[in-house]
Amino acid sequence: MRTPPPDDTGMEAGYLSQLREKQTPVLVKMLDGEQLRGWIEYYDTNMIRLTREGSPNLFIYKREILYISDENGRRR
Secondary structure, eight states: OOOOOOOOOOOHHHHHHHHHHOOOOOOEEEEOOOOOEEEEEOSSSEEEEEEEEOOOEEEEEEEEEEEEETTTTTBB
């Protein structure tokens, strides 16, 4: 009998950690089509905090995110 795959590979946490540490500008595409720009200051298993210039900072539930891409165009 095969073992089911793990729920978490750690790749997401590694990617978000890298973006946070370098304060990489990101584009967050929401499920409703809205696009938000800023950098990830904090994250946990359920949400990210997007820090923005000239706009309020946001706590965003991950379940509402379609994808996050850095300004170089890499999508996760």
